[in-house]
Amino acid sequence: MNRTLRLLSIILAALVLVVSAYAMGFGSALVLTNISHPASAAPALQPTGTSPLPSTAAPTITTGGTVPVSPTPPTTNRGVVRDVQDHFALFWEALRQLSDNYFDQKALDSQKILYGAIKGAVESVNDPHTYFSPPEQVQRSREDLEGAFEGIGATVEKKDDKLLIVAPIAGTPAHRAGLKPGDWIIKIDGKDTTNLTVNEGVGLIRGKRGTPVTLTIVREGVKEPFDVTIIRDVINVPNVRLTMLDNGIAHVQLINVFSSNMANDLKKALQEARQQGANKAIIDLRGNPGGYLRTSVEVASQFLKSGVVAYELARDGKKTEISVLPGGLATDWPLVVLVNKGSASASEIVAGAIQDSGRGILIGETTFGKGSVQQDFYLSDGSAVHVTIANWLTPKGRNISNVGLKPDIEVKLTEDDVNANRDPQLERAIQYLKTGQ
Incomplete structure (x- = not known):
């Protein structure tokens, strides 16, 4: 007793x-x-x-x-x-x-x-997006934000009670193994994922460097499920990658989650681009699963002079304006934002702000559609409850949950394109910045 x-x-x-x-x-x-969790989709936090x-x-x-x-x-x-x-x-x-x-x-x-x-x-x-995390999962999430962890390098979300690959991170084992945004994970090392939470699924996928994990994948357009065995590695993900193109176009890829140091790295990239003669920019948010809400405001503010980045819609119905921060470095550059179905959460805040303000256009495919805000509440033993506390709306009041942002110019990236090392979305963005159409 x-x-x-x-x-x-x-x-x-x-x-x-x-x-x-x-x-x-x-x-x-x-x-x-x-x-929270890359290997899980990072929410606006x-x-x-x-x-x-x-x-x-x-x-x-x-x-x-x-x-x-x-x-x-x-x-x-x-x-x-x-x-x-x-x-x-x-x-x-x-x-x-x-x-x-x-x-x-x-x-x-x-x-x-x-x-x-x-x-x-x-x-x-x-x-x-509301769940409980034991202490070890809380620690794993902190490691994710530091930009180095052991795993496969994919972001995972739970959608329709199933585990979904939001995006493989470029250059990681998941990317090299051919995982794609929109792949469904139905088994992890033979274990059915039907009743797993995102954190439980991530816990099974993550592991020591050099060890294998086998994912059973269902992919649109492929008749039968298939297995992909991936060797885990240390995932070191840079925040920003800058490539200078012809005609003063800077291709700025926001690769990692929107961590606390993303905005500083973006500023450095924009300063370097300006020094190299950039006067136009392609902001590449493809495959970026999101992150801190504050960081999304800082990122969007590099391209907006004034106005609203987003609205927060609280549970009591109160709508709070989240304003542009002053001091942006590229507020006068013509812009194109590249998006796909792996662009989620904080990435969508940035894309939505640029689209609604008329500062630039979106090219690519419809985004993931995550329009909610979460907050972590830590319990006394180091565990946490991760709670949805609000929705966010674009400057024009759009709620993108489960809908996403539709690009101004839709361009598909097919498997044949990937295999042939073609990028028609990037090519279309370059064409637009050169010709204005």
Whole structure:
């Protein structure tokens, strides 16, 4: 019985923390927290420096063999907390029956039960961008933002309850193995991915350098699923790559996720381009899965003199303007933005701002369509709940969720093009900047 009560008290404290996180109000969208999973699609991310959660100690249980009382909820006006409190006895009943009666008592792992309870609570909202991350996954996310990690170098998203390749990162094992945006991962080393979260899938894909992982892929236009075996490596991804083309055109590829140092690297590239005579730019966001919301504002502001980058639409319906920052380095250059279905989240914020403002046009294919903002709330053991707290809208008020941004000039990039080392999207962008049409 003591074992049961200890187990109940641990889980109770954790659930109080999770309910508290959902109950609290959230602030503005311009200060940022850590990012989530490349190998997962990086969402537009929102602030926090320290955990906003109240300090909640596990209650002392003195009820002997009786079912513990419901937790005292945090101070809040959120009805969900009161509802959970009113029905908490049912949870205790179920957990007591499991703990007291399960045949293999050694299989009862308090941490697994604890994390399973939190995961179930968080996933009850049925939002693939709202999830629970154990401490090791939180650490993995931090490594991603530093630009070096061990894995295959692909961004993964959950869409329609399936794992989807948003984009392989150029020059990585995933890219060399031929993975493409829009590939569905149905198995990882033979394990069905149907019921996996993004983080669980990423955890299976990531691994030590030199070790293999086999992905079973379903691809549009290919009749049967097929296996791709990839050797993991250390993934070192530069933020920005500059290539000077003819006629003063700078081809600026934003390769990595929108990390905290992306904007500085972009400024350096633009300064170098200007020194080499650039007066026009192709901003290449193809395959970029997004990142920090703040960084997207800083990036867009390099090309906009004034106005709005995006709007944040809060849960109470309040719409907050996110303005252009002053001091952009290329606000007078003719622009083309290259996009495809691997351009997601923060990348779409930049592309949408440039398109709606009339500063440039989009060429390529319709983007991924992720128009929400997430925030990480850290729990006391280093784990976190990653919560959708707002939607964002383009300057003209468009909500792109599940729709994406349609390019002004649609140009496909076929498998034959890739095999022949052709890039008709880039060629069309160059033509537009040379001729104006």
